[in-house]
Amino acid sequence: MKNIIAIVQRELGTYFVSPVAYVVLTIFLLLSGIFFQIVLTGVLRETMMQAMQGAQFGQGPPPVDVPAIVSRGFLGSMGVILLFMIPMITMALFSEEKKRGTIELLLTAPLTDVEVILGKFFAAVSFFVILLATTWIPMAVLYIFGDPASGPILTAYLGLFLYCLALVAIGMFISSLTENQIVAGVLSFATFLLFWIVNALANVAQGTTKAVLSYLSILDHLQDFMNGVLSTSNIIFYLSLAFIGVFLTYRSVDSLRWRG
Amino acid sequence: MISVENISKRYPTKTAIEGMSFNVEKGEILGFLGPNGAGKTTTMRIITGYMPASGGTVRIDGFDVGDNPIECRKRIGYLPENPPLYTEMTVNAYLRFVGKIKGVTSAKLAGEVDRVMDKVNITEVQGRIIAKLSKGFKQRVGIAQALLNDPPVLILDEPTIGLDPKQIHEVRELIKELAGKHTVILSTHILPEVEQTCHRVIIIDHGKIVAVDTPQNLRTQGQGTSRIFVEVEGPSSEIISTLKGLTGVVGVRTKSEAGGRFRYQVDADVRQDIRGEMARAIVTKGWSLLELQSSVMSLEDIFIKLTTAEEIPASDTDQS
Numbered sequence: 001m002k003n004i005i006a007i008v009q010r011e012l013g014t015y016f017v018s019p020v021a022y023v024v025l026t027i028f029l030l031l032s033g034i035f036f037q038i039v040l041t042g043v044l045r046e047t048m049m050q051a052m053q054g055a056q057f058g059q060g061p062p063p064v065d066v067p068a069i070v071s072r073g074f075l076g077s078m079g080v081i082l083l084f085m086i087p088m089i090t091m092a093l094f095s096e097e098k099k100r101g102t103i104e105l106l107l108t109a110p111l112t113d114v115e116v117i118l119g120k121f122f123a124a125v126s127f128f129v130i131l132l133a134t135t136w137i138p139m140a141v142l143y144i145f146g147d148p149a150s151g152p153i154l155t156a157y158l159g160l161f162l163y164c165l166a167l168v169a170i171g172m173f174i175s176s177l178t179e180n181q182i183v184a185g186v187l188s189f190a191t192f193l194l195f196w197i198v199n200a201l202a203n204v205a206q207g208t209t210k211a212v213l214s215y216l217s218i219l220d221h222l223q224d225f226m227n228g229v230l231s232t233s234n235i236i237f238y239l240s241l242a243f244i245g246v247f248l249t250y251r252s253v254d255s256l257r258w259r260g
Numbered sequence: 261m262i263s264v265e266n267i268s269k270r271y272p273t274k275t276a277i278e279g280m281s282f283n284v285e286k287g288e289i290l291g292f293l294g295p296n297g298a299g300k301t302t303t304m305r306i307i308t309g310y311m312p313a314s315g316g317t318v319r320i321d322g323f324d325v326g327d328n329p330i331e332c333r334k335r336i337g338y339l340p341e342n343p344p345l346y347t348e349m350t351v352n353a354y355l356r357f358v359g360k361i362k363g364v365t366s367a368k369l370a371g372e373v374d375r376v377m378d379k380v381n382i383t384e385v386q387g388r389i390i391a392k393l394s395k396g397f398k399q400r401v402g403i404a405q406a407l408l409n410d411p412p413v414l415i416l417d418e419p420t421i422g423l424d425p426k427q428i429h430e431v432r433e434l435i436k437e438l439a440g441k442h443t444v445i446l447s448t449h450i451l452p453e454v455e456q457t458c459h460r461v462i463i464i465d466h467g468k469i470v471a472v473d474t475p476q477n478l479r480t481q482g483q484g485t486s487r488i489f490v491e492v493e494g495p496s497s498e499i500i501s502t503l504k505g506l507t508g509v510v511g512v513r514t515k516s517e518a519g520g521r522f523r524y525q526v527d528a529d530v531r532q533d534i535r536g537e538m539a540r541a542i543v544t545k546g547w548s549l550l551e552l553q554s555s556v557m558s559l560e561d562i563f564i565k566l567t568t569a570e571e572i573p574a575s576d577t578d579q580s
Contacts, residue, residue, distance in 0.1 A: 006360035010346070017348050105344035105405070108308045109361045110333040257311055 003111050007119025036138040039073035067146030075156040079222045083192050090171025091185035093120050098179045128164040152228030159225025162238035169245025176252040261286040261443040267316030276302045277467035287440045291458030292447035299467040300447040308338045337411040343402025347391035362409040376404040395422040416446040488526045488554045494547030508532035
């Protein structure tokens with residue numbers, strides 16, 4: 001455990017001395033700010049229209065829970081933003097170590113391979129927890145000017161966290177396959193996109209294929225969390241993807257030793 | 261301290277090392293010598309447990325590298341060919357990190373980092389970013405990293421590469437100082453380095469051990485030949501056959517020619533001094549003996565002789 005913490009610390013330290021962390025944070029803050037603005041104005045305009053329509057027919061404004069709709073829309077957009085952000089961090093996890101030869105230090109230190117892999121995994125996950133934590137600013141606005149129900153917001157954050165676990169693990173595995181960061185980044189991004197658009201493929205498929213394809217869509221599984229529903233199948237979906245990613249990384253590091 | 265038994269490393273397309281066995285005693289400095297691609301780095305990687313062998317066993321202090329990797333790695337400080345540096349970190353932060361993963365307790369960490377920095381003379385640059393350091397300093401940070409937690413075994417892959425002559429001298433002195441307390445394996449292709457620092461040398465070629473001895477033995481008696489240069493005026497082919505006819509001579513080659521005077525290189529059995537007999541034979545035939553010079557084969561000659569075993573007889577025969 002002490003070893004894992006040492007690796008997490010070094011790894012996070014590296015993100016913040018290089019420009020990577022700042023670039024990703026800046027882009028994330030910018031995009032999440034824009035999304036919040038779009039969702040908020042959209043919802044406000046909609047409710048305004050409904051209120052005016054209601055007034056024409058001599059009725060009061062319809063009951064609309066604006067903060068809940070805004071938070072759902074806003075947090076829902078995080079899934080797409082993260083899809084773009086995660087490869088930027090995971091692409092270097094192993095490829096950079098291989099390129100610099102520091103992998104030889106890690107693999108000959110008195111550490112198990114699992115400790116090395118988990119250290120790197122938790123470091124990248126921690127970075128995305130920090131990233132998600134910056135969304136407290138728009139969320140605080142909702143709490144100040146409205147009274148959103150906290151339940152769906154908490155489940156939404158849990159969903160996003162699990163989503164990060166899954167994508168980081170897959171990105172880490174892809175990074176362990178190559179010495180080239182860019183190749184790792186592009187491959188991870190392509191893989192994530194595939195997991196995303198698998199939905200569109202599901203629409204044209206039939207029967208079991210359709211069921212399987214739509215089950216594989218990584219963004220769909222976030223929907224229930226956004227609506228405040230905790231379903232075991234969604235949790236298992238993300239956790240098993242994370243496990244598969246970590247396990248494949250373990251096999252890949254093992255084969256790296258054999259190949260030298 | 262280190263026992264290597266019959267290890268081999270095979271890849272689908274080639275065999276990197278084959279049937280290698282040797283032991284290293286506690287406190288000994290063992291040098292690996294061999295041309296590039298001979299299998300030095302592969303052997304070291306197998307000993308450090310970075311890479312598993314295809315066959316054979318390696319034991320460090322009684323622990324099998326395959327069965328008990330963590331216990332073995334705790335006892336080894338390893339400097340790979342390219343120092344494994346996180347170049348965006350400062351020297352101090354980097355060494356603290358390596359100390360932590362090597363199991364130095366947090367109470368001792370600062371003291372241990374200071375000790376190794378002092379040992380390789382990098383205390384003055386401890387606050388600098390590694391990327392900004394010169395090659396020599398980077399190499400020394402690499403050595404410092406290997407010394408952390410005071411491991412009984414040190415494996416150094418080309419430790420003096422990229423250093424200037426003064427630093428090379430310092431590093432060699434440091435390695436000699438480490439012997440006794442530490443067991444050291446170092447690889448190099450710089451021959452004087454082996455002569456100056458190592459107690460014993462293993463010459464590797466094409467993944468096999470071709471010689472194991474002390475540098476002194478290898479140089480003088482180990483290879484069994486002494487070399488004499490002789491300059492004679494006279495018919496070349498007759499001279500060669502006369503020289504070859506002497507007892508103890510194993511090879512004759514023409515080195516240079518100028519105006520009917522030839523310079524020959526005679527390799528002879530080291531146990532016989534043939535110089536007197538050779539001089540008499542030349543004079544008896546009525547040729548002029550202009551120069552006779554004996555030379556000790558340098559380690560470099562032996563190295564080349566051992567690692568290019570097939571080529572030498574071929575070039576010998578074309579002179580006869």
